[in-house]
Amino acid sequence: MIDFRYHLVSIVAIFLALAVGIVLGTTLLQEPAVKSAQELTAQLTKTKEELRAQIDTLQGREAGNDAFISAVTPELVAGDLAGQRVLLIETPGSNTAWREAAQQVLDQAGAEVTGRVTFTEKFLDPKGTGVLDGLVNQLKPVNMVFPETATSWGRAAALLGASLVTNDTAQAGTPNTTTADVVGAFEAGGLLTVDGDPAKRATLAVMFAPERPYEGGSAETQAGALVSVADGFDAASKGTVLAGIAATTVTPGDVITALRDEGEVSKRVTGVDTADMPLGPVAIVYSLQEQLSGRAGQYGNGKGASGPIPAEAAPTPSPTTESGS
Incomplete structure (x- = not known):
């Protein structure tokens, strides 16, 4: 008959093995993972800056168009x-x-x-x-x-x-x-x-x-x-x-x-x-x-x-x- 202590030892062993695996995995993969994250962050930052520049350009064009329409409206509808x-x-x-x-x-x-x-x-x-x-x-x-x-x-x-x-x-x-x-x-x-x-x-x-x-x-x-x-x-x-x-x-x-x-x-x-x-x-x-x-x-x-x-x-x-x- 399996008693409570056997269950407890089994559970402790499972969690210990899991912890050891996580530590080993993190240690082995730490440098590639960090490098990959840095590259992704840099790419996202570049994309954000490009989109911001496009938005600024479009907003500038829209403002220019609106200013032109406002200026010529009296002539357009006279x-x-x-x-x-x-x-x-x-x-x-x-x-x-x-x-x-x-x-x-x-x-x-x-x-x-x-x-x-x-x-x-x-x-x-x-x-x-x-x-x-x-x-x-x-x-x-x-x-x-x-x-x-x-x-x-x-x-x-x-x-x-x-x-x-x-x-x-x-x-x-x-x-x-x-x-x-x-x-x-x-x-x-x-x-x-x-x-x-x-x-x-x-x-x-x-x-x-x-x-x-x-x-x-x-x-x-x-x-x-x-x-x-x-x-x-x-x-x-x-x-x-x-x-x-x-x-x-x-x-x-x-x-x-x-x-x-x-x-x-x-x-x-x-x-x-x-x-x-x-x-x-x-x-x-x-x-x-x-x-x-x-x-x-x-x-x-x-x-x-x-x-x-x-x-x-x-x-x-x-x-x-x-x-x-």
Whole structure:
């Protein structure tokens, strides 16, 4: 019978042998292992320095490009939107700096910004669709009919669009007879705020997506809701642009991605994903021009973009004369 002392001696012997092996192995392999580690460290350090230099170069080029775009923007957009009236729409989580930069360039393009509508988080709350539907049913004109597939936000956007924008140039600058009641009710319900005089209807709209994708269980629903809102304003106006930034990863709460995934809507509403760059406001102006001609596109650097700006808006090189002619 094997007793406890035998077990104890066996265990001690095993650990002693293991310890001796480790010591011998470390002693024999110490110099090659250290040398290998030193070589790897040196290589990694060199690679890091090379990548750092590449990043510095790219950042320098980007800064130079941005400075150039900023300098020539007034010339690039001068008069492009003369006579047009533009409504600005901010969403929960959108960046005020993007809107301010776009507003400045719209002014340089000759457009008149009628005002700003800012939707609240309450407007996007999926639990509040009953309140939204109730308001719409109470305020909509009797002749306003919604598509069967329209969401609560789509119906609300159709009503608000009819109140704040128009596709009839003759009606631009004038309020709809129901505007005051509609906007007042939505304000009283804590669903939006207004700035300026958006009741004097615009012909175009620019909507700013959240700076970061929405998160949580309602993220996809909220992103889709804003796509529906953009589509509603587009239908009521001469065109709408949804501006934001390109998502670095695929996420259901990203509004620009949601727009581009909506095949039919993306054919009507233009998406610009460079709102945080000097090129963004220029792309917005050119996209509004394209909307006025009845076309839409997806522009920027992110997935689904066909190019940085509409192709037909790209500056055309001046013709050259061959020497000797």
